Amino acid sequence: MDLTFNFTSIPHIFFGARKLNELYNIIPKFGRNVLYVIGGKSLKESGKWDEIVNMMEKKSINISIISVYGEPTPTLIDETVVMYKNKNIDLVVGIGGGSVTDAGKAISAMMPKEDSIMNYLEGVGNKIHDGKKIPYIAIPTTSGTGSEATKNAVISEVGSEGFKKSLRHDNLVPNYAIIDPELVLSSPSSVSAACGMDAFTQLIEAYVSPRASPITNVLAFTGMRYVKDAIIPVCSTHALDIGVRSAMAYGSLMSGIALANAGLGIIHGLASSLGGLFEIPHGVVCGTLLAESTKMNITQLQKIGDAGKKGLLKYAMVGALLVGKEGYENVDVSYYCSILIDTLEKWTNDLNIDRLGKYGITIKEVDKIVEKARMKNNPVQLKRENIMEIVQNRI
Amino acid sequence: MDLTFNFTSIPHIFFGARKLNELYNIIPKFGRNVLYVIGGKSLKESGKWDEIVNMMEKKSINISIISVYGEPTPTLIDETVVMYKNKNIDLVVGIGGGSVTDAGKAISAMMPKEDSIMNYLEGVGNKIHDGKKIPYIAIPTTSGTGSEATKNAVISEVGSEGFKKSLRHDNLVPNYAIIDPELVLSSPSSVSAACGMDAFTQLIEAYVSPRASPITNVLAFTGMRYVKDAIIPVCSTHALDIGVRSAMAYGSLMSGIALANAGLGIIHGLASSLGGLFEIPHGVVCGTLLAESTKMNITQLQKIGDAGKKGLLKYAMVGALLVGKEGYENVDVSYYCSILIDTLEKWTNDLNIDRLGKYGITIKEVDKIVEKARMKNNPVQLKRENIMEIVQNRI
Numbered sequence: 001m002d003l004t005f006n007f008t009s010i011p012h013i014f015f016g017a018r019k020l021n022e023l024y025n026i027i028p029k030f031g032r033n034v035l036y037v038i039g040g041k042s043l044k045e046s047g048k049w050d051e052i053v054n055m056m057e058k059k060s061i062n063i064s065i066i067s068v069y070g071e072p073t074p075t076l077i078d079e080t081v082v083m084y085k086n087k088n089i090d091l092v093v094g095i096g097g098g099s100v101t102d103a104g105k106a107i108s109a110m111m112p113k114e115d116s117i118m119n120y121l122e123g124v125g126n127k128i129h130d131g132k133k134i135p136y137i138a139i140p141t142t143s144g145t146g147s148e149a150t151k152n153a154v155i156s157e158v159g160s161e162g163f164k165k166s167l168r169h170d171n172l173v174p175n176y177a178i179i180d181p182e183l184v185l186s187s188p189s190s191v192s193a194a195c196g197m198d199a200f201t202q203l204i205e206a207y208v209s210p211r212a213s214p215i216t217n218v219l220a221f222t223g224m225r226y227v228k229d230a231i232i233p234v235c236s237t238h239a240l241d242i243g244v245r246s247a248m249a250y251g252s253l254m255s256g257i258a259l260a261n262a263g264l265g266i267i268h269g270l271a272s273s274l275g276g277l278f279e280i281p282h283g284v285v286c287g288t289l290l291a292e293s294t295k296m297n298i299t300q301l302q303k304i305g306d307a308g309k310k311g312l313l314k315y316a317m318v319g320a321l322l323v324g325k326e327g328y329e330n331v332d333v334s335y336y337c338s339i340l341i342d343t344l345e346k347w348t349n350d351l352n353i354d355r356l357g358k359y360g361i362t363i364k365e366v367d368k369i370v371e372k373a374r375m376k377n378n379p380v381q382l383k384r385e386n387i388m389e390i391v392q393n394r395i
Numbered sequence: 396m397d398l399t400f401n402f403t404s405i406p407h408i409f410f411g412a413r414k415l416n417e418l419y420n421i422i423p424k425f426g427r428n429v430l431y432v433i434g435g436k437s438l439k440e441s442g443k444w445d446e447i448v449n450m451m452e453k454k455s456i457n458i459s460i461i462s463v464y465g466e467p468t469p470t471l472i473d474e475t476v477v478m479y480k481n482k483n484i485d486l487v488v489g490i491g492g493g494s495v496t497d498a499g500k501a502i503s504a505m506m507p508k509e510d511s512i513m514n515y516l517e518g519v520g521n522k523i524h525d526g527k528k529i530p531y532i533a534i535p536t537t538s539g540t541g542s543e544a545t546k547n548a549v550i551s552e553v554g555s556e557g558f559k560k561s562l563r564h565d566n567l568v569p570n571y572a573i574i575d576p577e578l579v580l581s582s583p584s585s586v587s588a589a590c591g592m593d594a595f596t597q598l599i600e601a602y603v604s605p606r607a608s609p610i611t612n613v614l615a616f617t618g619m620r621y622v623k624d625a626i627i628p629v630c631s632t633h634a635l636d637i638g639v640r641s642a643m644a645y646g647s648l649m650s651g652i653a654l655a656n657a658g659l660g661i662i663h664g665l666a667s668s669l670g671g672l673f674e675i676p677h678g679v680v681c682g683t684l685l686a687e688s689t690k691m692n693i694t695q696l697q698k699i700g701d702a703g704k705k706g707l708l709k710y711a712m713v714g715a716l717l718v719g720k721e722g723y724e725n726v727d728v729s730y731y732c733s734i735l736i737d738t739l740e741k742w743t744n745d746l747n748i749d750r751l752g753k754y755g756i757t758i759k760e761v762d763k764i765v766e767k768a769r770m771k772n773n774p775v776q777l778k779r780e781n782i783m784e785i786v787q788n789r790i
Contacts, residue, residue, distance in 0.1 A: 004411025016399025
């Protein structure tokens, strides 16, 4: 038995309806100058933003606000840092989807630095971030990336030389994460679907990762347990059901903790490439590749004999979970692997997850996409032709 | 579905054989003046202490050393703080059993304070600790308390007016926990037995606690999964098996994380009372009360109809786990509850866990013990006579 692992600290978590109120108790611990990083209009339309601003006034907290539209770019981070670095900001609070929570995380980390974030992005710059930052509170308004619990911020530059790379350090895990499912209630079904597929992708990729530990396994599994029954209802009949929204938010949170400690696989390896080259929502990329990549991984694991058994058993365990046969270790592996693929294909259809073609991606571009893709912690080594097939099948 | 919980941050964890080496990479992040809190002779006899001291010299780290014998008293903490508070200590490192890791935690927390720890102990003083501390690294050399992952330090004063109370704050969770099973290899079987029973007690009490959340449930369960197969071998044939030691260390770590977020029950409520009144190792108290208290809780849960069903199902799930029937949600509840009690009684016998009488405790003292006991987060409200019966049966 080889039991050895590292586990990054996780944020102090407040989870549940109306836990947003904890924010007002936490802020004074850090100071009176808060930089809010927020998204577009949905937070404002929900009335929650007015509630927060009123409370800040009542508590005599000085607030600055930066709005983030779309995925954060190096320019956005650098300009924000220059603008606020001499303003004695005590705390950064990010409230929004994955882009916003990542932007807030990156801003809090770059505030003590004198140079551009470009220098610190993995695979882009040559410097290593030292983990010094301004304290950061993450408050997600979607249930997808789990960024509220991770140690990296994804920064994108879209274009033919584009990238989607991480600023990463153990100390960048947010100090606090407040997950209040009421903030997700107004999320439209297309967003909930893409985010939900992203969360499930993260859960399953972390679960089958060669870097998985017993802790990440149980956290990923409990996350999948909640997502499996909620992902369809949350996009249809139960969008306003706080219990169902809670289940998705819980799955998303678990996905963040699991991926931060077990890593991800080929789907996120491709998402990094696709997200740099094209304007396409991250959740859609994950959602559209989920069933196809899982099928390819299973097919390739089946070809390598004993070396593939552990990975196949894990996929089968997930398949069994999805049809309510949780915990049966003696599963019929190939039967439940098929069940898994079928279920993921059904989700993709039922949730109307777009194909890549919808975003102008054609067969011509597959080469370039695969060129820039990385395997990450995939459970099986894929050949270039396998990866091409995944992408081609989702054009 | 009511999904709402808080979860305290956990330390950055390094787990596995030879992970002690991570210590030498971490220390320079904090500074050059380290206060080591260590135990008695076992660390020195293992040769590990010389290894650490040599490495400190090599890296030009200044070290101060305080030795802790037995459970930490308020006087020990106060005197240590007075001695070192003007010595520019950058970091406290506690290496030892639960008493040592708790002492280190309390010292790191009291270093910024000007008054006695008595003022901040729950149920003893009137002040609330503000969480400010010197950074702290916990390195356990036993697999029992899980203190390396908790936010409280237990401080004891033994005697007729004695107590065993906690200094507690979310921020007292150690910054880093290094769990290296090699450090536990030399633990004698009587210590391994008592510590193992403590860990299992913490896991099961956190699991059945009304404050349990889905996260604490899976963490407690994965901990029990490892302990169940290791607790007997680690005290007999496999004391030098690093895999078995790892399994126990993992269970202990999980017990710390679970209890910090779900609380404990009547066994620890009694342990607090017994530990204040008598010189008796904490692990022995837990071990000797485990089967008897579990039996009493199950009996009382069976008497309250529907209100007891959830607790009984959880006990049955543990019983099923112990005989390899993990995950069968449709367990035969009363059958597996019996299995659980039988197994815990067998462990108590096989591990030669002392009765309370061995420490001079007699029937006369039961009243006083029960008087000072607290229910904590027990899954069922016990009557005074129930608690008396538990203690009487273990005299």
